[in-house]
Amino acid sequence: MAIITAIGDPTDPRLDDYRDLTTADRRPDRPGGRGLVIAEGVVVVRRLIESPYPVRSLLGVPRRIEELTADLAHLDVPAYAADADTMATTVGFHLNRGVLAVADRAAPVDAHELARTARVLAVCEGVNDHENLGSLFRNAAALGVDGILLGPRCADPLYRRSVRVSMGHVLRVPFAPLPGPWPESLDLLREAGMRVAALTPAPDALPISAAGLAGERVALLLGAEGPGLTPEALAAADVRVRIPMATGVDSLNVATAAAVAFHAVGASVG
Amino acid sequence: MAIITAIGDPTDPRLDDYRDLTTADRRPDRPGGRGLVIAEGVVVVRRLIESPYPVRSLLGVPRRIEELTADLAHLDVPAYAADADTMATTVGFHLNRGVLAVADRAAPVDAHELARTARVLAVCEGVNDHENLGSLFRNAAALGVDGILLGPRCADPLYRRSVRVSMGHVLRVPFAPLPGPWPESLDLLREAGMRVAALTPAPDALPISAAGLAGERVALLLGAEGPGLTPEALAAADVRVRIPMATGVDSLNVATAAAVAFHAVGASVG
Known part of the structure; x- marks a missing residue:
């Protein structure tokens, strides 16, 4: 089961996967086979959890994390709860969808x-x-x-x-x-x-x-x-x-x- | 034939139709039947010229106005040529497409x-x-x-x-x-x-x-x-x-x- 941890400091290194997403998204040099998989919003985070991609962690406002309770029941990763301002400072913009998850890439299908x-x-x-x-x-x-x-x-x-x-x-x-x-x-x-x-x-x-x-x-x-x-x-x-x-x-x-x-x-x- | 006039002052009242487009676009109170018709970019401006909507004027950087020379040959409206900065100050944002046209609405079809x-x-x-x-x-x-x-x-x-x-x-x-x-x-x-x-x-x-x-x-x-x-x-x-x-x-x-x-x-x- 996911362990929910409150984080109030946007510089907390446990949030490094979520830092400055817009810049990461604009980097023209990011090769096709690398980079984390990032899901935004309850629906897409749910799909990431159901997918073959190994989830590393979640970050969301408490209300959204709560919506995902059932999905997190059998997922052994940290879920970081933060307020909207901490999230915005970390990712670099205001997130309408209130929750993110990151996963590693998996081997492509054959x-x-x-x-x-x-x-x-x-x-x-x-x-x-x-x-x-x-x-x-x-x-x-x-x-x-x-x-x-x-x-x-x-x-x-x-x-x-x-x-x-x-x-x-x-x-x-x-x-x-x-x-x-x-x-x-x-x-x-x-x-x-x-x-x-x-x-x-x-x-x-x-x-x-x-x-x-x-x-x-x-x-x-x-x-x-x-x-x-x-x-x-x-x-x-x-x-x-x-x-x-x-x-x-x-x-x-x-x-x-x-x-x-x-x-x-x-x-x-x- | 359209008369091309250079304008260097973004406060020129001849540009009033183009002022602060983003705010105009976000106005939730704009009723369905009113407001000017605004076309952006050469392709869409061309479609506006070919449409039943009565064109009032064009505003564009010289290069884009030039691209429309043939379209403007039989159109009796002013075409204002301005540099990109003047356009940006007038409309409130940088226009990638370099040319705009405005028209009045026409009676709906039956x-x-x-x-x-x-x-x-x-x-x-x-x-x-x-x-x-x-x-x-x-x-x-x-x-x-x-x-x-x-x-x-x-x-x-x-x-x-x-x-x-x-x-x-x-x-x-x-x-x-x-x-x-x-x-x-x-x-x-x-x-x-x-x-x-x-x-x-x-x-x-x-x-x-x-x-x-x-x-x-x-x-x-x-x-x-x-x-x-x-x-x-x-x-x-x-x-x-x-x-x-x-x-x-x-x-x-x-x-x-x-x-x-x-x-x-x-x-x-x-």
């Missing part, structure tokens, strides 16, 4: 295993915006996608902003870097019996609803908003599919387009 | 006419978040929805943040308040030959792809993220439809759910 067992996967290329990637995970979770593989130039799903925007679903949807040189690495999916479908606004692509993907084992290849998939990635796909769009309109946000595609291939119904 | 001519409409109830409403308009534009009707407790689509998040599509997608008492006012749609389909996460609703709506004339009833549609609105619909979801996941963002639904009813393909 991409081969994901490809072998999934019905629907998303494969991202160049989705380098933390909020878009977080939203994409949220939509994947809601629509029953079994996992996400990260190709080149993707943001870090475990970055604080990704975690927050995903509403904690980056902690639940299995993900892994796709190993090997891109885009040849997509062969891993084909060898596991999946069809690789590239989502593109190109007018000569098949409308996604007409591509015979519903109910099939599909890996949906998704590129960044704006540039979209590279020609190499498009060429490496088995089929190119599009969401029919009105003329003269910029494309959908990548996470929104992904949601439409996840629904169209029936990710949540098989 | 809800009866929309209902008579549209293939797909969205009808919002309680979508009171400006960003969600803006995203919903963007998705409606991309996916070929013919118009949006606003039921009770919706945000103002012409609020600055809605305009920005919609990428200017609130200026292109026709919208109108739905006249009359809610939800009886939905009869207007039925009388115009549309089916009224309520989107809900309720497990006993029909999967949207199985509801026979593709290609039909449909009014999609959308509620706020969180509470969703009221029981009255649900009861007033002809059919209740759902997006199949994974269990244990919060619902999708309302604009994302709307995009999935717009695609499922084939808004952009007929």
